[in-house]
Amino acid sequence: MTAETYRESVALLNRYAYHYYVLDNPIASDEEYDRLYHDVLAYEEAHAEAVLPDSPTQRVGGVPLEGFEKAAHRSRMWSLEDIFDAEGLQKWLERVAKLVDNVTFYCEPKFDGASLNLIYEGGRLVQAITRGDGTIGEEVTQNVKTIRSVPLAIDYDGRIEIRGEVVIFKEEFDAINREREAQGEALFANPRNAAAGSLRQLDPKITAARNLVFLPYGIGENTLDIPLLSKRMEWIYALGFRKPPLHRVCEGYDDIEAIYEEMKVTRDDFAMMLDGMVIKVDQVEAQEDMGYTVKNPRWSVAYKFPAIEKMTRVRDVILQVGRTGVVTPVAIVEPVDIEGVVVERATLHNFDEIGRKDIHIGDHVIILRSGDVIPKIIKVIPERRDGSERAVERPTRCPVCGSELLDEGALIKCQNLSCEARVVNAIIYFASKQCLNIDGLGDKIVEALYRAGLVKGVIDLYALSLEALLELEGFKEKKSRNLLDAIEKSRGTACWRFVNGLGIEHIGEVASKQLCDTFGLDFPDATEEALLAIDGFGGEMAASVLEFVRVNREQIEALRGVVQPAAPEQKAEAAENPFKGKTVVLTGTMSRPRPEIKTDLEALGAKVAGSVSKKTDYVIYGEDAGSKYDKAVSLGVATLTEDAMKQMLQ
Ligand SMILES: NC(=O)c1ccc[n+]([C@@H]2O[C@H](COP(=O)([O-])OP(=O)(O)OC[C@H]3O[C@@H](n4cnc5c(N)ncnc54)[C@H](O)[C@@H]3O)[C@@H](O)[C@H]2O)c1
Ligand SMILES: [Zn+2]
Numbered sequence: 051m052t053a054e055t056y057r058e059s060v061a062l063l064n065r066y067a068y069h070y071y072v073l074d075n076p077i078a079s080d081e082e083y084d085r086l087y088h089d090v091l092a093y094e095e096a097h098a099e100a101v102l103p104d105s106p107t108q109r110v111g112g113v114p115l116e117g118f119e120k121a122a123h124r125s126r127m128w129s130l131e132d133i134f135d136a137e138g139l140q141k142w143l144e145r146v147a148k149l150v151d152n153v154t155f156y157c158e159p160k161f162d163g164a165s166l167n168l169i170y171e172g173g174r175l176v177q178a179i180t181r182g183d184g185t186i187g188e189e190v191t192q193n194v195k196t197i198r199s200v201p202l203a204i205d206y207d208g209r210i211e212i213r214g215e216v217v218i219f220k221e222e223f224d225a226i227n228r229e230r231e232a233q234g235e236a237l238f239a240n241p242r243n244a245a246a247g248s249l250r251q252l253d254p255k256i257t258a259a260r261n262l263v264f265l266p267y268g269i270g271e272n273t274l275d276i277p278l279l280s281k282r283m284e285w286i287y288a289l290g291f292r293k294p295p296l297h298r299v300c301e302g303y304d305d306i307e308a309i310y311e312e313m314k315v316t317r318d319d320f321a322m323m324l325d326g327m328v329i330k331v332d333q334v335e336a337q338e339d340m341g342y343t344v345k346n347p348r349w350s351v352a353y354k355f356p357a358i359e360k361m362t363r364v365r366d367v368i369l370q371v372g373r374t375g376v377v378t379p380v381a382i383v384e385p386v387d388i389e390g391v392v393v394e395r396a397t398l399h400n401f402d403e404i405g406r407k408d409i410h411i412g413d414h415v416i417i418l419r420s421g422d423v424i425p426k427i428i429k430v431i432p433e434r435r436d437g438s439e440r441a442v443e444r445p446t447r448c449p450v451c452g453s454e455l456l457d458e459g460a461l462i463k464c465q466n467l468s469c470e471a472r473v474v475n476a477i478i479y480f481a482s483k484q485c486l487n488i489d490g491l492g493d494k495i496v497e498a499l500y501r502a503g504l505v506k507g508v509i510d511l512y513a514l515s516l517e518a519l520l521e522l523e524g525f526k527e528k529k530s531r532n533l534l535d536a537i538e539k540s541r542g543t544a545c546w547r548f549v550n551g552l553g554i555e556h557i558g559e560v561a562s563k564q565l566c567d568t569f570g571l572d573f574p575d576a577t578e579e580a581l582l583a584i585d586g587f588g589g590e591m592a593a594s595v596l597e598f599v600r601v602n603r604e605q606i607e608a609l610r611g612v613v614q615p616a617a618p619e620q621k622a623e624a625a626e627n628p629f630k631g632k633t634v635v636l637t638g639t640m641s642r643p644r645p646e647i648k649t650d651l652e653a654l655g656a657k658v659a660g661s662v663s664k665k666t667d668y669v670i671y672g673e674d675a676g677s678k679y680d681k682a683v684s685l686g687v688a689t690l691t692e693d694a695m696k697q698m699l700q
Contacts, residue, residue, distance in 0.1 A: 071112025
């Protein structure tokens, strides 16, 4: 880095920080920001005399937003130094060891949200202030009073600053964005921006509607005489604050690496977004001895997780035709490595989404890949356009069969029932895990069978012969026999798998099970009235079943004759118990996977629903229960811990 690129980099970082902290609308990925930040830091370490006073390394956060009263923190709020790997951890531990002896470390998640300082006096919450520049932030007390996990009163008389992170749970974030999408509003890029934006609303009603959650991570000014941070945090949790899902006191390197790995692999299971783990020296006296740099405590460090969001560019948008004929646009992007997986494409869902996100070919975009979900573009950066970008055109002809497309607005469909893409995808779906579960019948093989003219619909699978398969390229005897065996084995499959495999629009696995539980193999004869009587079946679903049966009755009968699905077993009536006939919702982390508990409850005759309403009888909650629990409380629905549930069954 030269003196000139250094100055440019500082200016660029400040521009990124402004969009990130002040506007809650980033124009760079965190990964990109962090990389540039560390380059700047390296330059400054070698050129101490040249450090610019406005360098982001010299200050915390952003500037308070206009429109809010500003308020001073009683003691300063800090940022955190980052480390990214085992080597960084090793070095940090060495630095700690030079400054203090015999310390242990408190490790907990780094929550990805907005920092907040709560000031309590005489047992009451008197002020809530955003971090701002670390010294002065925005007064958001009225907004914060709407957050249910912030106690308005605590059992402690002294003055104390309790610091923590305001987050939005992932589920809630998706719900907010779905709602914004329906309203045609701009979507939030990620839960962090949504949390920060919701906290800094001039109208507390908006904040109240967002289901924010406060997670404490530390203490500012205080007169406590508890010598360990971990014990101070226990004390805080006991005041009525939420506990982090995973936290532990560690002795040193090995322990810290172990909890870091644990957190990293389970992070998708947490209700909130984490972007790393924070390590803190546990002994408060040692913390004081170590002190602070201009920006960070020396006694703490953020051990970041590998980035799941990265910046890339859209090279092209291609079209895929699914089994229902829906044409889905897919972005082809410049390959980027996200947690060891090279991402080259991202789903765009539909053409409305392209319009709403204003995606052009050639655009810089932030792409997200987390868990096993398909990578998606979360944001376009229009600030980076150079004029060479091209709009994505709506197609009028099927890219596979060439027939004219039906443009229904959000959805564009190929209506040609014998379009190769539709037929092939319908067969792939029929054979997939959640349907007939035919091993070895993957995309490539279905395509080969179709192209060879051996299979024109699912029913033809059951007429395949060894001789015919052996004629195909790459089909040796063993492979062919295995495939035929797998197809043979799918005869007599469960009724619901058969129904699911038909691929009726709006009828997924759950609805297929309900159809079979209610009508058995006679579902094609169900009346509209009977369909609507099924719990959760709306008009659209019922109409879809009726229409499918009307058009395909003969094929269903023929296929049923060949596949011979098994009729569902009659469920034995459950013995009397407190949950029989009750509607129950499960939430939070339990001692066993929730689907197992759900199955047990269903065997007891309970109905296990996905969302809480006035009709819910019980909400059974585990650790870190979130919005469902809160909703139950606000609706006056009875709540039970997992243990309480067990006791009721004894
Ligand atoms: N994309 C962008 O354009 C852009 C711009 C600026 C900053 N950033 C991101 O922000 C980061 C730096 O910003 P920062 O100083 O706000 O945050 P930070 O990542 O340096 O971390 C400090 C903050 O972490 C939070 N935190 C969460 N859990 C915590 C815990 N258990 N203990 C202590 N603190 C905890 C606190 O709010 C604290 O203020 C960068 O690494 C970058 O990823 C991105
Ligand atoms: Zn077509």
